[in-house]
Amino acid sequence: MRNIALKGDYYQASIIFFITFLYFFFSHSLRGFLFFGIFGFCIFLLLFFTSILFFYLLSKPYKKEIQIDSFIFTFSYTLIPTLIWFYSNFLFFIFLPPPRTMSVLGKGFSIFFIAYSISLLVWKLILVYLALRFSSRLGLYRIIYMFLLYATIFIPLSLFFYYFKIFRIPFI
Helix, strand or coil: CHHHHHCCCHHHHHHHHHHHHHHHHHHHHHCCCHHHHHHHHHHHHHHHHHHHHHHHHHHCCCCCCCCHHHHHHHHHHCHHHHHHHHHHHHHHHHHCCCCCCCCHHHHHHHHHHHHHHHHHHHHHHHHHHHHHHHHHCCCHHHHHHHHHHHHHHHHHHHHHHHHCCCCCCCCC
């Protein structure tokens, strides 16, 4: 993550964004709502770059030499566990559609899925911390403070999007 923050590559970040676009395209076209896939991707980009700008502006008063490019590169890599989770969830929806039963296999799959989801969430949180650490060059306490401040804004926004059926699950 340190190397990505120092000398990132727009080509690699664009590949991650393209894979994200493919997810929005295929997941919504499967349900017959292609327009919502493109609309969802545009909202995702808006939220992604707003989040980057938020962390960049909070970090700028502490370290003058930081660059927004390093935030873009590192935060694009934090999307990898999220994309893995969404693509695997997409495949589970196709091959093991809900509702799942209360049988031994149904309970076993639910336990596997919860453990799998938690492990990807922990991986995501580690990547977010490393992205903030190496992009902002701040210490642990300031990063925790920035992340808590971000959560106080992002959680109500996610609930708003969920309530109006714009996004069902927070992507960032």
